[in-house]
Amino acid sequence: MINFPKLFPSLFPLSKFCFLPFLLSLVSLLFLLDLASGIGSMGPISASYGQNGVFCAIDASGRQEVICWGNKTNTSVSTSASLYPADLPPMAALSGGAGFLCGIVANTSQAYCWDSKGSNSDLVPPSYKTNSYFHIAAGTTHVCAIRGSYYSESHWGSVDCWDIFRHSNDYLSSNPSYLDQNVSTLVFQKVVSGNGFSCGVARQGGIVCWGPNSSRLGVPVTQGNFVSLAAGFDSVCAVPENSGGTKCWGFNSSFVTPPSGIRLVSLTAGARHFCGIREDDHGIECWGNFNSSLIPKGSGFLAIASSDYVSCGIREADLVLDCWFASGSPPIDYDPPLQLCSPGLCTSGSCGEGKFAFNASFLSEPDLTSLCLRKDLKICSPCGSNCSEGYFPSSPCTENADRVCTACTLCQNSSCWDVCGMQSSPEFKHQHLHQFHQLLIIIGSSVAGFLLILVAWYLLPRVLPTKNKEGKKGTFACCFGAKPQPEVEAVSDVIPPAAIVQCPGIAQVFRLSELKDATNGFKEFNELGRGSNGFVYKAVLPDGRQVAVKRANAATIIQTNSREFEMELEVLCSVRNGNIVNLLGYCAEMGERILVYEYMPHGTLHDHLHGGLAPLNWPLRLKIAMQAAKGLEYLHNEVVPPIAHRDVKSSKILLDADMGARITDFSLIAPSESDLNQDKRADVYNFGIVLLEILSGRKAHDTECDPPSIVDWALPLIRHGKAAAIIDRYIALPRNVEPLLKLADIAELALREDPSRRPIISDFALMLELLVKEGLIL
Numbered sequence: 001m002i003n004f005p006k007l008f009p010s011l012f013p014l015s016k017f018c019f020l021p022f023l024l025s026l027v028s029l030l031f032l033l034d035l036a037s038g039i040g041s042m043g044p045i046s047a048s049y050g051q052n053g054v055f056c057a058i059d060a061s062g063r064q065e066v067i068c069w070g071n072k073t074n075t076s077v078s079t080s081a082s083l084y085p086a087d088l089p090p091m092a093a094l095s096g097g098a099g100f101l102c103g104i105v106a107n108t109s110q111a112y113c114w115d116s117k118g119s120n121s122d123l124v125p126p127s128y129k130t131n132s133y134f135h136i137a138a139g140t141t142h143v144c145a146i147r148g149s150y151y152s153e154s155h156w157g158s159v160d161c162w163d164i165f166r167h168s169n170d171y172l173s174s175n176p177s178y179l180d181q182n183v184s185t186l187v188f189q190k191v192v193s194g195n196g197f198s199c200g201v202a203r204q205g206g207i208v209c210w211g212p213n214s215s216r217l218g219v220p221v222t223q224g225n226f227v228s229l230a231a232g233f234d235s236v237c238a239v240p241e242n243s244g245g246t247k248c249w250g251f252n253s254s255f256v257t258p259p260s261g262i263r264l265v266s267l268t269a270g271a272r273h274f275c276g277i278r279e280d281d282h283g284i285e286c287w288g289n290f291n292s293s294l295i296p297k298g299s300g301f302l303a304i305a306s307s308d309y310v311s312c313g314i315r316e317a318d319l320v321l322d323c324w325f326a327s328g329s330p331p332i333d334y335d336p337p338l339q340l341c342s343p344g345l346c347t348s349g350s351c352g353e354g355k356f357a358f359n360a361s362f363l364s365e366p367d368l369t370s371l372c373l374r375k376d377l378k379i380c381s382p383c384g385s386n387c388s389e390g391y392f393p394s395s396p397c398t399e400n401a402d403r404v405c406t407a408c409t410l411c412q413n414s415s416c417w418d419v420c421g422m423q424s425s426p427e428f429k430h431q432h433l434h435q436f437h438q439l440l441i442i443i444g445s446s447v448a449g450f451l452l453i454l455v456a457w458y459l460l461p462r463v464l465p466t467k468n469k470e471g472k473k474g475t476f477a478c479c480f481g482a483k484p485q486p487e488v489e490a491v492s493d494v495i496p497p498a499a500i501v502q503c504p505g506i507a508q509v510f511r512l513s514e515l516k517d518a519t520n521g522f523k524e525f526n527e528l529g530r531g532s533n534g535f536v537y538k539a540v541l542p543d544g545r546q547v548a549v550k551r552a553n554a555a556t557i558i559q560t561n562s563r564e565f566e567m568e569l570e571v572l573c574s575v576r577n578g579n580i581v582n583l584l585g586y587c588a589e590m591g592e593r594i595l596v597y598e599y600m601p602h603g604t605l606h607d608h609l610h611g612g613l614a615p616l617n618w619p620l621r622l623k624i625a626m627q628a629a630k631g632l633e634y635l636h637n638e639v640v641p642p643i644a645h646r647d648v649k650s651s652k653i654l655l656d657a658d659m660g661a662r663i664t665d666f667s668l669i670a671p672s673e674s675d676l677n678q679d680k681r682a683d684v685y686n687f688g689i690v691l692l693e694i695l696s697g698r699k700a701h702d703t704e705c706d707p708p709s710i711v712d713w714a715l716p717l718i719r720h721g722k723a724a725a726i727i728d729r730y731i732a733l734p735r736n737v738e739p740l741l742k743l744a745d746i747a748e749l750a751l752r753e754d755p756s757r758r759p760i761i762s763d764f765a766l767m768l769e770l771l772v773k774e775g776l777i778l
C-alpha cells in the first residue's frame with residue numbers, strides 16, 4: 001500500500017516560488033506601450049545576454065514583483081535556485097544588458113540596475129540615482145534612460161546614459177557617459193540600446209542614433225513615428241506607425257528578410273535574430289538566424305523578449321511563459337517558471353484606439369482586481385485583428401477586452417463560414433465530414449430502393465456460410481440464446497426478437513434487420529472505428545437511442561466458435577459499471593456476431609489529447625483520470641471472475657455524453673490466477689502512461705520527439721523534481737499547479753520498473769479521488 005500522507009503534503013520545489021509574498025506598495029505609470037524587450041528594449045519581460053543570460057518578468061500577482069530564471073543546465077543548481085533574485089523592489093518596466101538588467105522602480109520612477117549573476121546591489125551611478133525616468137534601455141555595456149516621472153503626463157524627455165563595466169574580478173561598476181551636444185539637446189519618446197550605440201524616437205520625428213558604433217548602422221534620416229523599435233548587437237529594426245512593413249538597418253546577416261506584408265505590434269532582438277508579435281493573430285514571427293520550425297505555433301502572445309539564443313513570451317490565453325530557441329543555440333535549459341506574468345506595462349489614462357485594457361478578472365483570482373500596484377492604472381495591449389487558423393473572431397475588441405477567438409468547430413452560421421471555410425484544421429474536416437455523412441444518411445433513408453438493394457446485398461451472401469454451420473449448433477441461426485429458427489425465415493427478416501436471453505434485463509436481443517436499418521446497412525459512413533476483429537458503427541435505433549454496434553468480421557467469425565461467443569457474452573453480461581462502456585445487447589442471427597454497446601458521443605480520450613477533438617481543461621482531465629482508474633478498479637476487483645484489461649491506452653478510454661470516462665475493449669479471455677496478477681500490474685503500468693499523456697498532451701510514442709517514448713522522456717524529469725517541465729502548455733494552466741505535480745508523482749508510482757513496487761489500481765483510484773476533491777483553482 002501507499003503512504004498517502006507522505007505523498008500528499010510533499011512540497012514541490014517550484015510551487016514554493018510561485019507566489020512568494022513580496023513586500024511593497026505603490027505605483028507606476030507609463031505612456032509608451034513597448035511590450036517587447038530584447039537586447040536593449042524595455043517591456044514587462046526582458047533578458048540579459050551573454051554567458052549569464054537571465055530572463056526577468058513582472059509577475060501577475062498585482063504586486064509587480066520581478067521573477068527571474070536562467071540557464072538551468074547547471075545541474076549543481078536546483079531548479080528553484082535559478083529563480084533569482086527574490087528581493088528586488090517592484091518594477092514598472094525592465095530592460096536587459098550584457099550580464100546585468102535594469103528596471104524602473106514602480107514606486108519611485110528611479111532607475112535600478114543589477115548584476116544578473118545574482119547580486120542585487122544597485123549599479124546606477126550616484127549622480128543619476130535620484131532622477132526619475134519613464135523609459136530605460138540597457139545595451140551591452142551601457143544604459144540610456146529618458147527622464148520624466150513615470151507618473152507624469154509627459155511623453156517626452158531628455159536622455160541620460162551610463163556605462164557599466166565588468167572588471168577582471170567579475171565585479172560590475174558604472175560611470176556616467178556623456179552624450180554629444182546634438183543628442184543631449186533632443187527630447188525622446190522611446191529608446192533602445194545595442195553594442196556601443198543607442199537609438200531613440202525623437203520629437204522632431206524619425207530615429208536618431210548615437211554612440212561610437214552608431215554610424216555603422218546607417219539609419220537614414222527619416223520622419224514619422226515608430227510603434228516599436230528593437231536593437232540587436234549590430235542592427236536595429238523598427239515598425240513605422242503608418243506602414244505595415246518592418247525596417248532594419250545595420251549588419252544585414254542579423255536580419256535577412258524581415259517579414260513583409262505582416263504588421264507587427266512589438267519587436268525583440270537576440271544576438272543574431274529578431275522576433276515580433278503579429279498584429280492580426282498575435283502569433284510570433286522571427287527572422288535572421290532562426291529556424292522557424294521552433295517558433296510556438298497556434299498561441300498568441302502579448303509580450304516577448306530575447307536573450308542571445310532564446311526568446312520567451314507571455315501567452316495571451318493564460319499569461320503563461322513560453323520560450324523558444326534560435327538556430328545554433330548552445331545546450332541551454334531555459335525552462336521558464338510557472339508563475340503568471342504581466343502582459344504589459346501599467347499606464348494611466350485611456351488605452352486609445354486599437355488597444356484594450358487587460359481585465360484581471362480573467363485570471364479568476366477573487367482577490368486580484370488589478371495587476372498594477374495602483375488600482376487606477378491599467379495595462380493596455382494592442383487588439384488582435386484576426387484569429388489564428390482554425391479559429392474565428394466571435395466578438396470584436398472593446399475598451400475592456402481583446403477580440404475573442406472561437407474554435408471553428410463551434411462555428412454555427414454564415415458569420416464565420418468564410419473564415420472557417422478556408423481552414424483545413426482537423427476539427428473542421430471532422431465536422432464537415434460529419435455533416436456530409438448526415439446528408440448521406442438522409443438521402444439514403446429516403447430512397448427506399450437504395451435500402452432494399454443494401455439489404456439484399458448483405459443478406460444473400462450470408463445464406464451460404466450460415467447454411468454450412470447448420471449442423472453445428474442451432475443457436476446461431478438466430479439471436480444467441482433464443483430458440484433455433486428456420487433459416488429461410490431469418491432471411492425474410494420477419495423473426496420476432498427472441499424472448500430468452502443470456503443475461504435478462506441487461507442484454508437485449510436485437511434483430512439483424514433492425515441493426516442493419518440502424519446502421520444504414522453497416523455502411524462506411526456510419527463507421528466509428530475498425531479493429532482487427534471487425535468494425536464499430538454508430539447506429540440510431542427506431543426509438544431514437546444512439547448505440548455503438550460492433551460487428552465481427554468474417555475472419556473472426558470463422559476463427560471463433562459459437563461457444564466462445566457465448567462465453568464472451570457471459571463475461572460482458574457480468575460487467576455493468578458507470579465507468580465502463582456497457583453492453584446493451586447483441587445479435588447472433590445469420591452467423592453474425594454483433595454486440596451493441598452504449599454510444600459514447602464524445603469519442604476517445606486519445607482524440608481529445610492528440611487528435612482533432614476539443615482540448616480538455618485541467619479539472620476535466622483530472623476527473624477523467626479518476627474515472628478511468630475507477631473503471632479499471634471495477635474490472636480488477638469487483639467483477640467475478642476478475643478481469644485484466646490487457647490493452648489500457650488513451651484510445652480505449654471513451655467519453656460519454658457527460659464527458660465521463662468509460663473503459664472499453666477489455667480482454668474477454670479468462671487468464672490463470674498468476675497471469676491475472678501479472679496482467680493487472682501491466683494494466684497499472686499502461687494506466688501510468690495514460691496519466692502522462694493526460695498531463696503532458698504528448699502521445700505515448702511519438703517518433704517526432706526525442707526520446708520517442710513518453711516514459712523515457714517524462715520519468716527522468718519527474719524523478720529529478722522537474723515535473724513542471726512536462727505539463728501541457730497548450731491549455732491554460734491552473735493558478736496552483738500543485739495538483740498537476742502530484743498527478744506526475746502518481747504517474748511515477750504506476751510506472752515503477754519493478755511491477756511488485758507498483759501500487760494496485762484501487763490505490764490509484766483513491767489517490768486520484770483525493771486529487772479531484774482537493775480541487776483545481778483555475
Ligand SMILES: *[C@@H]1O[C@H](CO)[C@@H](O)[C@H](O)[C@H]1NC(C)=O
Pocket residue numbers: 050051052053071072073074330331332333
Ligand atoms: C548553460 O549552462 C551550461 C552549464 O553550466 C553551459 O555549458 C552552457 O554554455 C550554458 N549556456 C549558455 C547559453 O549560457
Ligand SMILES: *[C@@H]1O[C@H](CO)[C@@H](O)[C@H](O)[C@H]1NC(C)=O
Pocket residue numbers: 074075076077
Ligand atoms: C553551477 O552553479 C554553482 C552554484 O551556483 C556554481 O558554483 C558553479 O560554478 C556553476 N557551474 C557552472 C558550470 O556554471
Ligand SMILES: *[C@@H]1O[C@H](CO)[C@@H](O)[C@H](O)[C@H]1NC(C)=O
Pocket residue numbers: 023024025026089090107108
Ligand atoms: C517604495 O518601496 C520601498 C520598499 O521597497 C519603501 O521602503 C518605500 O517607502 C516606498 N516608497 C514610497 C514613496 O512609497
Ligand SMILES: *[C@@H]1O[C@H](CO)[C@@H](O)[C@H](O)[C@H]1NC(C)=O
Pocket residue numbers: 180182
Ligand atoms: C551636430 O549637428 C551639426 C549640425 O546638424 C553637425 O554639423 C555636427 O556634425 C553634429 N555633431 C555630431 C557630433 O554629430
Ligand SMILES: *[C@@H]1O[C@H](CO)[C@@H](O)[C@H](O)[C@H]1NC(C)=O
Pocket residue numbers: 140141195196197212213234
Ligand atoms: C562596437 O562594435 C565592435 C564590434 O561589434 C565591438 O567590438 C565594440 O566593443 C563596440 N563598441 C562599444 C563601445 O561597445
Ligand SMILES: *[C@@H]1O[C@H](CO)[C@@H](O)[C@H](O)[C@H]1NC(C)=O
Pocket residue numbers: 252253256
Ligand atoms: C549584406 O550587405 C553586404 C555588404 O554591405 C552585401 O554585399 C550583401 O549583399 C548584403 N546581403 C543581403 C542579404 O542583403
Ligand SMILES: *[C@@H]1O[C@H](CO)[C@@H](O)[C@H](O)[C@H]1NC(C)=O
Pocket residue numbers: 291292293294327
Ligand atoms: C530546424 O529545426 C528542426 C527541429 O529541431 C530540425 O529538424 C531542422 O533540421 C532545423 N532546420 C535548420 C535549417 O536548422
Ligand SMILES: *[C@@H]1O[C@H](CO)[C@@H](O)[C@H](O)[C@H]1NC(C)=O
Pocket residue numbers: 280386387388389390419422
Ligand atoms: C484571418 O485569418 C485567416 C487565417 O487564419 C485568413 O484566412 C483570413 O483571410 C484573415 N482575415 C483577415 C480579415 O485578415
Ligand SMILES: *[C@@H]1O[C@H](CO)[C@@H](O)[C@H](O)[C@H]1NC(C)=O
Pocket residue numbers: 359360361362400
Ligand atoms: C472585467 O470582467 C468582469 C467579468 O467578465 C466584468 O464583470 C467587469 O466589468 C470587467 N471589468 C472591466 C473594467 O471591464
Ligand SMILES: *[C@@H]1O[C@H](CO)[C@@H](O)[C@H](O)[C@H]1NC(C)=O
Pocket residue numbers: 412413414415
Ligand atoms: C451567428 O451565431 C452566433 C452565435 O454562435 C451569433 O452570436 C450571431 O449573431 C450569429 N450571426 C448571424 C448572422 O446569424
